[in-house]
Amino acid sequence: xxxxxxxxxxxxxxxxxxISAVSIAIGVVAGLVIALIRLARIPIVDQLLVLxxxxxxxxxxxxxxxxxxxxxxxxxxxxxxxxxxILALTLNTTAFNAEIWRxxxxxxxxxxxxxxxxxxxxxxxxxxxxxxxxxxxxSLPGLVNEMSFLIKGSPAIAVIGxxxxxxxxxxxxxxTYEPLPPILVxxxxxxxxIGCLVWLQRLAERRANRLAT
Amino acid sequence: xxxxxxSETAAVAIRNLSKSFDDVEVLRDVELEVKTGEVVTIIGSSxxxxxxxxxxINWLEQPDRGSIHIAxxxxxxxxxxxxxxxxxxxxVRAKTGxxxxxFNLWPHLNVLHNVTEAPIHxxxxxxxxxxxxxxxxxxKVGMSHKHDSYPNTLSGGQKQRVAIARALAMQPTVxxxxxxxxxxxxxxxxxxxxxxxxxxxxGYTMVMVTHEMAFARAVSDQVVFLEKGLIIERADPETFxxxxxxxxxxxxxxxHDTPSPA
Amino acid sequence: xxxxxxxxxxxxxxxxxxxxxxxxxxxxxVGAFLIGxxxxxxxxxxxxxxxxxxxxxxxxxxxxPFLILAYLLYYGLPSVGIRLDAWWSGVGxxxxxxxxxxxxxxxxxRLTFPPGQIEAAKAHGFTKSKMFFRLxxxxxxxxxxxxxxxxxxxxxxxxxxxxxxxxxxxxxxxNSLSSTYFIPTEAFxxxxxxxxxxxxxxxxxxxxxxxxxxxxxxxxx
Numbered sequence: 189x190x191x192x193x194x195x196x197x198x199x200x201x202x203x204x205x206x207i208s209a210v211s212i213a214i215g216v217v218a219g220l221v222i223a224l225i226r227l228a229r230i231p232i233v234d235q236l237l238v239l240x241x242x243x244x245x246x247x248x249x250x251x252x253x254x255x256x257x258x259x260x261x262x263x264x265x266x267x268x269x270x271x272x273x274i275l276a277l278t279l280n281t282t283a284f285n286a287e288i289w290r291x292x293x294x295x296x297x298x299x300x301x302x303x304x305x306x307x308x309x310x311x312x313x314x315x316x317x318x319x320x321x322x323x324x325x326x327s328l329p330g331l332v333n334e335m336s337f338l339i340k341g342s343p344a345i346a347v348i349g350x351x352x353x354x355x356x357x358x359x360x361x362x363x364t365y366e367p368l369p370p371i372l373v374x375x376x377x378x379x380x381x382i383g384c385l386v387w388l389q390r391l392a393e394r395r396a397n398r399l400a401t
Numbered sequence: 402x403x404x405x406x407x408s409e410t411a412a413v414a415i416r417n418l419s420k421s422f423d424d425v426e427v428l429r430d431v432e433l434e435v436k437t438g439e440v441v442t443i444i445g446s447s448x449x450x451x452x453x454x455x456x457x458i459n460w461l462e463q464p465d466r467g468s469i470h471i472a473x474x475x476x477x478x479x480x481x482x483x484x485x486x487x488x489x490x491x492x493v494r495a496k497t498g499x500x501x502x503x504f505n506l507w508p509h510l511n512v513l514h515n516v517t518e519a520p521i522h523x524x525x526x527x528x529x530x531x532x533x534x535x536x537x538x539x540x541k542v543g544m545s546h547k548h549d550s551y552p553n554t555l556s557g558g559q560k561q562r563v564a565i566a567r568a569l570a571m572q573p574t575v576x577x578x579x580x581x582x583x584x585x586x587x588x589x590x591x592x593x594x595x596x597x598x599x600x601x602x603x604g605y606t607m608v609m610v611t612h613e614m615a616f617a618r619a620v621s622d623q624v625v626f627l628e629k630g631l632i633i634e635r636a637d638p639e640t641f642x643x644x645x646x647x648x649x650x651x652x653x654x655x656x657h658d659t660p661s662p663a
Numbered sequence: 664x665x666x667x668x669x670x671x672x673x674x675x676x677x678x679x680x681x682x683x684x685x686x687x688x689x690x691x692x693v694g695a696f697l698i699g700x701x702x703x704x705x706x707x708x709x710x711x712x713x714x715x716x717x718x719x720x721x722x723x724x725x726x727x728p729f730l731i732l733a734y735l736l737y738y739g740l741p742s743v744g745i746r747l748d749a750w751w752s753g754v755g756x757x758x759x760x761x762x763x764x765x766x767x768x769x770x771x772x773r774l775t776f777p778p779g780q781i782e783a784a785k786a787h788g789f790t791k792s793k794m795f796f797r798l799x800x801x802x803x804x805x806x807x808x809x810x811x812x813x814x815x816x817x818x819x820x821x822x823x824x825x826x827x828x829x830x831x832x833x834x835x836x837x838n839s840l841s842s843t844y845f846i847p848t849e850a851f852x853x854x855x856x857x858x859x860x861x862x863x864x865x866x867x868x869x870x871x872x873x874x875x876x877x878x879x880x881x882x883x884x
Contacts, residue, residue, distance in 0.1 A: 246816065246862035247855050248823030251834045255855065258838075258847035303505035303564075306459055307519035307571055308495025310487055317522055322509045343730035347827050354730050357738075367738040371731065379726045386726070398553060399508045 193360045193370060200356030201377050207270060207352070208342050211277035212335050218278065219285025223293060226286070237286075244283035249344035252276045257348040273345035281338050288330040292323040322399055328392035336385045339378070353377060411470070412437045412575045412606040413458060418467035420453060420630075427453050428464065429630040435575065435623075440607045442617040445627035446653065451610045454627065455579050458608065459497040460490060471496050472574045495523055498568030502580040504560040506552040506567070512539065513548040516567045524571065531570075538566040542596050558589030562596055569600075576600065578609040614657050618642050626650050666846040670853060673840055680836025681857055687750070687822050687832060691757030692815060698762025703769040703803070704795055721770075724763030729821045732756045737828045753825040761818045768810045772803045812869035816862055823858075833857055 226237055244252075253276040260267040267275070296319055304314040346355035353374050361367035413435040420428040427450040435441050443451045456462040458469055460477040469476050476493045479485050485493070506515050516535035520526040526534070539545040542562040552560055561581060568576060578597065582590040594616050601607060601620045611617055617624060617638065624641040626634040626649075634641065634650050645651050670677070702721065706714050724732070737752035747755065776799070784794045804811070823834040837854040841847035 242863075243855065243859050246820075246859045248820040248834065248858060250823040250826055251837070251851065251854060251858065254834065254838055254841075255847070255851035258841055259851065262848050297505075299501065299503055299505040300507055302461055303499070303501060303507070303567075304519075305491070306461065306494060306497065306499035306501075306577075307567070308491045308493075308523045309519065310491045313522050317518060318507055322507075325509065340728040343728050343827075344824065346730070354728065354734065357734065361738065366742065367734075368742040371734050371739045375727055375731045375735070378728055378731060379723065382726045398551060 190364075193364060194373075196356050196360055197353070197370060197373055197377065200351060200353040200374070201381075203351060203356075204339070204342050204353040204378075205381065207273055207345065207350070208277065208335075208339050211274050211281060212338055214274075214278045215281035215285050215334075215338070216331055218282040219287075220289050222282065222286040223289035226290060227293060241283045241286055244280055245287075247280070249276060249280055249341045250347050252280060253344050253348050269345075269348050269350050272348055273350050276345065277338055277342065280341070281334060284334045284337070285331060288327050288334065289323070291330075292327040295326070296323060325392070325399055326396050329389050329396060332385055332389040332392055336382050336389075339382055339385070410437070411435060412439070412472055413608065414468075414470040415454075415458070416468050418454070418457060418464050418469065420450075420457065420462065420464045420466075427630050428457070431467070431627075431630070431632055433625065433632070435606060435608055437574075437606055438604045439622045440601045440605075440609065440620055441623045441625060442621040443608065443610045443625050443627055444612075444614075444617065444653075448629075449627045450630045451627045452579055455577055455608060455610050458575075458577055459494050459499055461499075491523070495519075495571055496574045497577055498571055498573035498575070499577045499579065500561070500564050500568050500581050502584050504552075504557070504564045504584070506560055506564060508552050511549050511551050512544060512555075512563050515552070515563060516570050519567070520570050534570055535566070538569050539563070541569075541599075542566045543592070556589060557585045558592045561585065561593045565593075565596055565600075575606045575608060578607065578611065580610050580612065582611070582613060612657075614642070614654070626653070666844075666849045669844050669846060670840065670849055673844075676836050676840060677833075677853060677857070680831065680833040680854075683831060684819075684822050684833040684857075685861075687754055687757070687825065687830070688819050691754045691822075692761065692818050694754065694758030695761035695765055695818065698758060699765025699769055700800060702762065702766035703773065703800070706766075706770060707773075707795055707799065708791065721763045721767050724760055725767060727760075729756065729760050730824045730827060732760050733824060733828055749825070749828050749830045752828060753822070753830045757818060757821060760821070761814060764814050764817075765811070768807050768814065769803050772807045773799065776802070808869060808872055812865065815865055815869075819858070819861060819865070 222237055222241075226234055253273060256276050256279075257267065257269065257272040260272065300318055300322075301314055304318045305311075309317070343352060343354035346352050351359065357367065357370040357374050360370040364370075411434045413433070415431060415433040418428050418431040418433075419426070431454060433441070433454075443454060445451045453462050457464050458471070458476075460469075463477060468478070471493055474493055474496075477485055477490065479489065507518065510518060513532065513535055516538060517528070517531035520531040520534060521528060536545060536548070539548055542565055544559060544562050544566065547555065547559065547563075552563070555563070565581075581597065582593050585593065590613070594613065597607075597609070598616075598620055609617070609621075618641075619638075621638045624636060624638050625632055626641075626645075626647075628649055634645060634647050636645070641650070642654065645654065702717060705717055733753060733756040736747055736756045737749055740747060740752075780798065781794065784798055789798070822832060825832060826835045826838065833854055837847075837850045841850040844850075
């Protein structure tokens with residue numbers, strides 16, 4: 189594999205990383221917002237959210253990416269490929285994150301909230317200072333796990349023409365007629381990226397254990 | 402108007418308090434007054450409603466009928482008779498300090514920050530002020546050497562002492578103790594009782610629910626016996642423990658084999 | 664003609680895509696299940712020399728995207744002389760990939776067995792095979808039911824990746840119809856509906872299995 193092949197691989201890796209990072213960032217926050225809205229139990233909104241979460245978790249990323257990219261013009265939106273890809277990844281990961289955050293809410297110790305209220309903290313201050321910091325820590329392993337899933341699912345965006353780390357191997361082998369080396373290197377690069385996330389998850393688990401009194 | 406006048410001298414004034422859970426009446430028309438500087442202990446068998454009564458004082462449980470005044474201010478319900486808005490409720494709660502059976506420390510904060518958290522974020526004290534106050538209180542409960550430790554490294558007795566400091570940090574009108582030693586291993590009970598005893602000697606107003614009979618006898622100014630939601634006896638400790646008027650209380654004390662205080 | 668009517672006329676294509684997906688899914692999860700059990704058997708009480716490479720294999724599969732494995736089988740294998748068509752590359756990749764995930768789920772559960780069980784079996788003269796098939800495997804499968812259920816749903820979703828290596832299945836049907844008739848929204852809504860229906864059906868089946876295993880006392884362990 190020559191230098192230009194390596195360069196293309198690194199560009200593909202960069203595409204994968206930046207699109208995944210944006211989707212992860214939006215998805216974690218959006219998942220929290222949805223979990224909070226679901227806490228309020230607003231009648232129709234809650235049912236719609238449950239439906240969204242159920243369908244989004246059952247829909248393959250490839251299908252979702254194609255759907256968004258091809259349907260966008262119909263709905264009057266002019267999406268470029270990257271935005272469509274980010275939207276697909278985000279819609280998917282948000283649904284999973286919403287469940288992770290919701291589980292953290294339900295498992296939060298009522299006694300600690302009581303102690304906070306007893307000192308005169310309002311529900312908002314209690315949430316901000318006592319619940320949220322701990323929920324972030326206990327949700328972290330699950331959230332990082334979902335980030336790994338997102339990266340492993342990110343090749344789906346290749347189907348709408350984005351040249352990510354997987355699709356770039358097609359480009360390279362079209363020139364070199366040697367498909368195996370770029371695929372192996374791409375595999376190694378994915379493992380490196382996900383390896384970082386796995387390491388992050390272990391760190392997160394260690395911090396989460398400190399909260400288990 | 403007259404209600405406010407008679408409650409002025411009382412740290413806590415409870416009138417006609419009733420509460421039911423589903424169909425079970427847990428509190429029935431309870432009347433209790435706690436004067437400033439007084440230590441009142443509530444005793445009773447399980448299911449008598451004593452924890453519920455205590456938790457009504459800071460509105461963690463909402464009574465169905467009746468009123469509770471903290472230092473003359475009604476809690477939970479405003480003057481118009483409507484439920485208090487959350488912010489006002491929080492303000493009145495800040496006048497009480499509660500120590501829970503399960504300690505309920507906040508595990509993501511170290512000992513010092515557990516104590517400074519409420520003064521900073523509820524009372525708006527500066528970090529410096531709050532830390533000075535917290536350090537002094539931790540010294541008082543004997544936990545200043547652990548100020549940067551996290552709750553999960555502490556023993557039960559240590560956690561409870563930190564919890565007491567945390568409640569004191571708000572400089573409350575009344576301290577509420579909900580079975581503070583019931584979850585502790587026997588050898589750790591003494592260190593917590595010692596702290597509570599010091600507080601009573603210093604003149605803190607306290608309402609305590611406890612099973613520690615000898616301790617109650619030594620520390621209380623008034624002992625109240627709750628049975629199925631009704632106060633069936635109230636007396637000073639000597640009378641209560643040596644010459645109770647009701648049979649029920651006599652039987653209870655026999656079963657608990659109260660030794661005389663040291 | 665409304666868009667939905669066009670789609671209804673072409674329902675054969677949807678149906679054939681749906682069946683294709685089910686076929687790929689069914690075959691690959693049977694394969695994955697066998698591979699998972701096989702890996703568990705090989706890991707049972709074996710030497711480090713065998714368990715080490717197996718565990719590395721499992722960990723590698725868990726750190727790779729599925730599509731890379733599919734690419735490896737479809738585009739990469741011809742370089743070493745093995746030419747699989749797209750369909751078999753897909754089924755093979757799914758079986759190997761999810762087989763590794765099944766193995767990891769099984770392994771995690773196996774670690775929670777009290778050692779006394781195995782000792783008692785050995786004392787009664789059970790051979791490794793008998794012990795594995797009569798004692799270990801049934802319990803592991805019953806206890807990992809919810810995790811297996813989740814993994815099945817992941818496997819179902821991964822079948823859609825095969826459209827990228829030119830396999831004709833449900834997503835490909837939607838893609839083809841949408842490009843032929845320019846009705847992407849409706850075509851994909853139908854297909855998403857299909858995936859959702861399969862998912863929900865599987866979840867119900869898993870719950871029913873749960874009742875079966877609870878009756879048989881497996882949840883008492």
